[in-house]
Amino acid sequence: MVSGRIFIVIQKENIRNFAIIAHIDHGKSTLADRILEITGTIPKIRMREQILDRMDIERERGITIKAQAVRIDYKADNGELYRLNLIDTPGHVDFTYEVSRSLAACEGAILLIDATQGFQAQTIANLYLALEQDLQIIPVINKIDLPSARPDALKREIQTIIGTKPNEVLAISAKTGEGVSELLEIIVKEIPSPKGDEDTSLKALVFDAHYDDYRGVIVYIRVMDGAIRKGDWIRMMATDKKFQVNEIGVFKPDMTPIDILQTGDVGYIIATIRDIADSRVGDTVTSHEKPADKPLPGYKRPKPMVFCGLYTVETADYEHLGQALEKLSLNDSAFTYQPETSQALGFGFRCGFLGVLHMDIIKERLEREYNLELIVTVPNVVYRITDTKGYVKEIENPEEFPDSTHLTKVEEPYVLLRLVTPSEFMGPMMELNHKKRAEYIKMEYLSEERVTLEYYLPLAELIVDYYDKVKAGSKGYASVDYEFHGFREADLVKVQILINGEPLDAVSFLSDRESATRKGRVMVMKLRRSIPRHLFDVPIQASVGGKIVARETIKALRKDVLSKCYGGDVTRKRKLLEKQKEGKKRMKMFGNVNIPQDALLIVLDISEDDK
Amino acid sequence: VTEQKNNKISIYLHIPFCKSKCGYCSFASGIYPESVIKRYFELLPKEFDLFFNDFSESLEVPTLYIGGGTPSAVPSNFLSNVIAKLLSMIHNMPFEITIEANPGDIDHSFIKACKEIGVTRISLGVQSFKDNVLAFLGRRHSASQAVDAFNLLRESGFSNISIDLIHGVPTFGPDRWLIDLKSILDLSPEHISLYALSIEEGTPFHENKIYEKIDNDHVATEYHLAVKMLRDAGYNRYEISNFSKPGYECTHNLNYWHMGNYIGFGVSAASFIDGIYFQRFQDVSKYIECLEKGISTIESLEEFHGRDRWVNAMIMGMRLEDGIHIHEFNRRFGIDISKVVKDKWRNYIDDSHVIMDDERIRFGDKGFYVSNSFLSMLI
Numbered sequence: 001m002v003s004g005r006i007f008i009v010i011q012k013e014n015i016r017n018f019a020i021i022a023h024i025d026h027g028k029s030t031l032a033d034r035i036l037e038i039t040g041t042i043p044k045i046r047m048r049e050q051i052l053d054r055m056d057i058e059r060e061r062g063i064t065i066k067a068q069a070v071r072i073d074y075k076a077d078n079g080e081l082y083r084l085n086l087i088d089t090p091g092h093v094d095f096t097y098e099v100s101r102s103l104a105a106c107e108g109a110i111l112l113i114d115a116t117q118g119f120q121a122q123t124i125a126n127l128y129l130a131l132e133q134d135l136q137i138i139p140v141i142n143k144i145d146l147p148s149a150r151p152d153a154l155k156r157e158i159q160t161i162i163g164t165k166p167n168e169v170l171a172i173s174a175k176t177g178e179g180v181s182e183l184l185e186i187i188v189k190e191i192p193s194p195k196g197d198e199d200t201s202l203k204a205l206v207f208d209a210h211y212d213d214y215r216g217v218i219v220y221i222r223v224m225d226g227a228i229r230k231g232d233w234i235r236m237m238a239t240d241k242k243f244q245v246n247e248i249g250v251f252k253p254d255m256t257p258i259d260i261l262q263t264g265d266v267g268y269i270i271a272t273i274r275d276i277a278d279s280r281v282g283d284t285v286t287s288h289e290k291p292a293d294k295p296l297p298g299y300k301r302p303k304p305m306v307f308c309g310l311y312t313v314e315t316a317d318y319e320h321l322g323q324a325l326e327k328l329s330l331n332d333s334a335f336t337y338q339p340e341t342s343q344a345l346g347f348g349f350r351c352g353f354l355g356v357l358h359m360d361i362i363k364e365r366l367e368r369e370y371n372l373e374l375i376v377t378v379p380n381v382v383y384r385i386t387d388t389k390g391y392v393k394e395i396e397n398p399e400e401f402p403d404s405t406h407l408t409k410v411e412e413p414y415v416l417l418r419l420v421t422p423s424e425f426m427g428p429m430m431e432l433n434h435k436k437r438a439e440y441i442k443m444e445y446l447s448e449e450r451v452t453l454e455y456y457l458p459l460a461e462l463i464v465d466y467y468d469k470v471k472a473g474s475k476g477y478a479s480v481d482y483e484f485h486g487f488r489e490a491d492l493v494k495v496q497i498l499i500n501g502e503p504l505d506a507v508s509f510l511s512d513r514e515s516a517t518r519k520g521r522v523m524v525m526k527l528r529r530s531i532p533r534h535l536f537d538v539p540i541q542a543s544v545g546g547k548i549v550a551r552e553t554i555k556a557l558r559k560d561v562l563s564k565c566y567g568g569d570v571t572r573k574r575k576l577l578e579k580q581k582e583g584k585k586r587m588k589m590f591g592n593v594n595i596p597q598d599a600l601l602i603v604l605d606i607s608e609d610d611k
Numbered sequence: 612v613t614e615q616k617n618n619k620i621s622i623y624l625h626i627p628f629c630k631s632k633c634g635y636c637s638f639a640s641g642i643y644p645e646s647v648i649k650r651y652f653e654l655l656p657k658e659f660d661l662f663f664n665d666f667s668e669s670l671e672v673p674t675l676y677i678g679g680g681t682p683s684a685v686p687s688n689f690l691s692n693v694i695a696k697l698l699s700m701i702h703n704m705p706f707e708i709t710i711e712a713n714p715g716d717i718d719h720s721f722i723k724a725c726k727e728i729g730v731t732r733i734s735l736g737v738q739s740f741k742d743n744v745l746a747f748l749g750r751r752h753s754a755s756q757a758v759d760a761f762n763l764l765r766e767s768g769f770s771n772i773s774i775d776l777i778h779g780v781p782t783f784g785p786d787r788w789l790i791d792l793k794s795i796l797d798l799s800p801e802h803i804s805l806y807a808l809s810i811e812e813g814t815p816f817h818e819n820k821i822y823e824k825i826d827n828d829h830v831a832t833e834y835h836l837a838v839k840m841l842r843d844a845g846y847n848r849y850e851i852s853n854f855s856k857p858g859y860e861c862t863h864n865l866n867y868w869h870m871g872n873y874i875g876f877g878v879s880a881a882s883f884i885d886g887i888y889f890q891r892f893q894d895v896s897k898y899i900e901c902l903e904k905g906i907s908t909i910e911s912l913e914e915f916h917g918r919d920r921w922v923n924a925m926i927m928g929m930r931l932e933d934g935i936h937i938h939e940f941n942r943r944f945g946i947d948i949s950k951v952v953k954d955k956w957r958n959y960i961d962d963s964h965v966i967m968d969d970e971r972i973r974f975g976d977k978g979f980y981v982s983n984s985f986l987s988m989l990i
Contacts, residue, residue: 535959535964535977535981535984535985555828557981557984558827558828558831558832558980558981559807559827559828559830559831559834559980559981560827560980560981560982560983560984561851561979561980561981561982561983562809562983563805563806563807563809563834563851563852564806564809564852565851565926565927565930566864566867566881567623567867567873567875567881567882567883568875568879568880568881568890570883570888570923570926570927571888571913571923573926574919574922574923574926574990576983577922577926577983577986577987577990578987578990580983580984580987581987581990584987592958
């Protein structure tokens, strides 16, 4: 597989580890492609569009989910050979922690901004993460080939945010390659070489890992101190597990085995790790024989904050779903699942995610890669409750939410939310946040036309149509980023939805007391519109604390028959009935009431809008 | 279990010609030059021959139904000639011969032809007694023409007249329907067919998205009003859409709903013989071409097996006020229909949805008009 293992020895001084911070579609992957092409890391003929994003779903959405790292040998204008390690960061809001760990593996970052769009919230959030890690920031304006590019306005924004003088900002086109060679020179000149002590105990930062069916977990590391060799016994400091390294390598960008990773190097190790939870992002790899006394700072255990039930449309697919979830979790330790049973939906799984986008991605992968047709219940956040005996418990499922008489305190998670918006949409954005129970923190002007807004927002509000509302309220110009902030006391009630007098668990939900009635009414309306008429009246009610707060009735069906039917019509009629029957199959029987699959999907659509 | 063979077979004859096409009509019918009409009538006997050459021996034909299209829209002599040929091939005179007619066509020449043929029953496509409704539907006759036509038929001695009415016509409120019901009761025909306007694909009404305007609750309200008024006036609802004075049920149509044998001649005509169902070409020119070449005009053929046989029989039989006869049904299809029904319709066996006793299963007033929901539960 590996042809010619020729590796030129490069001193630590000539290593440059860097990431690209960019908003979705601002051209990160295109820039990476261009760098790989210009440096000859990948011959042009082999260039696949955006080679760093491996999964189809990533390519389609233009989002990098798993971080990647690629080693690039670059001969600079000064004649010296440099090793550039480009560490690609996950590009979406639910993975702030993972992004921070990828950045921690770097000494510098390219801040890549689309000249037609300007700073977006996520870019700013990631920039702050990079600044926290003391990274050298290289601001770069991309897409200057586009006629709508406004590089000068953007230069002023850059000056406001990081103080770089407008004439010092590099403007490029990753697409045409214009300015990319200059950028490589700037990387070499401005990004510091790695520090670290070669002669001390091994300390390597795990910034990503993925599971390979044949080789087990492949761990992505950045060596901070010491070195790691094939055959070494290593220890994961957070999980305290011991493994022997049987392969070490680098990405060029294909996996290429080498003998040693030294201080400052970026690469991978394979050490027969079967469980991805044993190589957690942010953990420190050290030597088993000569362990470091303390791990690298910043390790956190990923904790799912958003939960939902996943069910299959076809009951027979339940086992298949279980196997698919198991497979996906091999590669994603941030996501959890356990079996649950719903009266309306049958057998399924309660799954935990970092956020709604994470949830969407898993859902999409299940549908696409495993051909599953899924029903997803209304997502909810994790709640922390204190009962009358003083016990604190976290609730992941609204079903488990106890009667309020048994509780002394309920807390819900809040996020620190950052919105970047053109100032003309400031009004609608502020109004939206007000409606969503957000607490205003501050506002800053990036330029005359663009503003950042900061809020503390209940996570429960963020996961229900918040992004859609931001998009709608700003014509798509505002962007959002968030990080977890902490728990705050909440006044929550459970809204039960009753169909024909029976509670329908799949659509019951928790709500802040103030909006419970309104939300209950909306849900009842939605159900009334999506459940077909039956042979009897079907009442749909919302109840809060045993009190009915909303009611709609689906009146009994009065006509469904073809009034004219003669000899020749019987086959046609039977086919019609068969079609009708087929339709019924796609319904879930709930008591005597048939609820169409798509009706559930409509009401489970997390938008709370009464459209 | 096989279909019990018998020698009784009803005949349907399709006349696919009209003087104008109604907005809702999905039947094989249209406006054709007289040359085509002439050719059609010349060729029809070839089809009779093809059939009777095989079966002639002992067939008994209880009923003949001449439908369309508009049978009254073609030259009367074409009709009388072709029927004469048809009747010459069978050994008995059908006791019920029905012909469909447009009120605008009822004149002395048509009546004369009917007498020659031996028509016993006239089905008059009145649809409404209000001119604005007729205009909406695209009917070519007026309300007063309909009344005149009815009276002329009566004067000419026709004692079994059926009138078709269409209800559930959007944009016309229930008062329109009340007027129509009163008008029809004034005429007091022996038989009334009430059809809800249904919008079929390929019709002008479908193209104009009239279906978007149809409110099934409105349709149901009009239907239930009609049932009540007609019952009060002495009519029996013997089938979902068909009402008659006692003894005036349409035997020909009852045979369909009983899944009896019938042979259809003419464009698009359907036939059902000993469990085999077939239908002739829908396209007039294709049909004519086949007959000219002396080849079969059958476009599709299907043999009912197993479940389909009794499901079809339920689809048809449950349209009748009397529903199905349990023992006869079980004997014919070799199943235990009451067991199936008790299982599938268990929540609805009461006085108003599904009524079941030792003899019969039938729909009650609440069940009839939502029978598709029930029937689909059987499938």
